[in-house]
Amino acid sequence: MATNLPVKIDKAEETEAVLRQVLADVLGLAPEQVAELDEDSGLFGHLPELDSMAVAGLLTEIEDRLDILIEDDDVDGEMLETFGGLLAFVTDKRQTD
Amino acid sequence: MLGTWPCPGDAGPELALSCDSGSDTRILILPALFEEGNKLRHFTVEVMRALKQRGIDSFLPDFSGCNESIAPMAAQTLVAWQEQARAAAEHFGATFILTVRASALLDPGNIAGLRYAPLDxxxxxxxxxxxxxxxxxxxxxxxxxxxxxxxxxxxxxxxxxxxxxxxxxxxxxxxEFPHSAATSLAQSAIGGGALWLRAEPSHDAEQAEKLAAIVSEAVG
Structure with missing residues (x-):
């Protein structure tokens, strides 16, 4: 419905902003570095410091900040490989939850 | 200053970091647990330094199996650590307790304090x-x-x-968190990214300074 459109846009923007912020916190990125993250920016498997413990913390923080639940089965290499993949997953999760 | 404290349990004395000038305000800091303990060690010690500059004494004990302890982690229990936290409060004459993340679970509950970003x-x-x-x-x-x-x-x-x-x-x-007079302090009150989330342990002097300022205000 057209009346819901602005709300959906806000939610998508919020999802991306939260995701960028959590990645900034986990990777210790400066604001300008966070802004440079694009769809193809590599994450798990590309950044040596992003090990399973760091990713676990990242997923838990995303859950807490966006009030979603990420199941073990949701987590796979594709979803975590790039910023775009993770963003698509979280956006979808927020719509279905 | 690095010394030992008579930690109850089989392993005997454990190490403790102390800033003790004999002041009336004596803060027992319970370190964050497990991996977060490593990631927040530098930060926690910097909070102690910032408190010292404000004339406030603080004490950071190791519990058995943690940090420099040679006791095996597999033999430790949360209940034993809770007893050790109580013993540390008594040994150091704590007038205030600062817990960090999951160490809120060890809060003896009988002394006023702050729980920094508590984790159950x-x-x-x-x-x-x-x-x-x-x-x-x-x-x-x-x-x-x-x-x-x-x-x-x-x-x-x-x-x-x-x-x-x-x-x-x-x-x-x-x-669950023990009932106590302690108040919770969210990361948002400190500002900046949560250091326990960092993939590589890091430090933020501003955050340590801010937490010390909040603690200093809380102890009056």
């Missing part, structure tokens, strides 16, 4: 179990959090590089 037992296990599932999958092993937790409660489990005993896992799974 389920929260501790959640991230460690999730990391275990992920590293299992990288190794081609299909595991899930629920089954790992059930197995851990019976047999103990290696989580986040720590050998945790069955009792520790069972007690963590059920652990």
């Amino acid at each position: 037992g389920a929260g501790v296990l959640k991230s460690m179990l999730r990391a275990r599932v992920m590293s299992d999958r990288e190794a081609g092993i299909n595991s899930d959090r629920e089954a790992l937790l059930e197995d851990g409660k019976r047999n103990g489990l290696r989580l986040g590089g720590y050998e945790l005993g069955a009792q520790m896992i069972t007690q963590l799974a059920e652990a």
Whole structure:
């Protein structure tokens, strides 16, 4: 419905902003570095410091900040490989939850 | 100053970092637990330095199995650490307690204090179990959090590089914050990114300064 459109846009923007912020916190990125993250920016498997413990913390923080639940089965290499993949997953999760 | 304190338990004395000038205000700092303890060690020590500059004494004890302790982690229990926290409060004559993340679970509850970004037992296990599932999958092993937790409660489990005993896992799974006069302090009150989230341990002098200022105000 057209009346819901602005709300959906806000939610998508919020999802991306939260995701960028959590990645900034986990990777210790400066604001300008966070802004440079694009769809193809590599994450798990590309950044040596992003090990399973760091990713676990990242997923838990995303859950807490966006009030979603990420199941073990949701987590796979594709979803975590790039910023775009993770963003698509979280956006979808927020719509279905 | 690095010294020892008479930590109850079989392992004998454990190390403690003290800033003791004999002042009336004596803050016992309970260190963050497990991996977060490593990530927040530098920050915690910097908070002690910032408190010292404000004329406030503070004490950071090791519990058995933690930090420099030679006691095996597998033999530790949350209940034993709670007893050790009580003993440390008494030994150092604490007038205030600052807990960091999951050490809020060890708060003796009889002394005023602040709980910095408290994390409950389920929260501790959640991230460690999730990391275990992920590293299992990288190794081609299909595991899930629920089954790992059930197995851990019976047999103990290696989580986040720590050998945790069955009792520790069972007690963590059920652990809630003890009732106390302490107030909670969210990371948003400190500002900046949470240092326990960092993939590589890091430090932020501004955050340490801010927490010391808040603690200083709380103790009057």
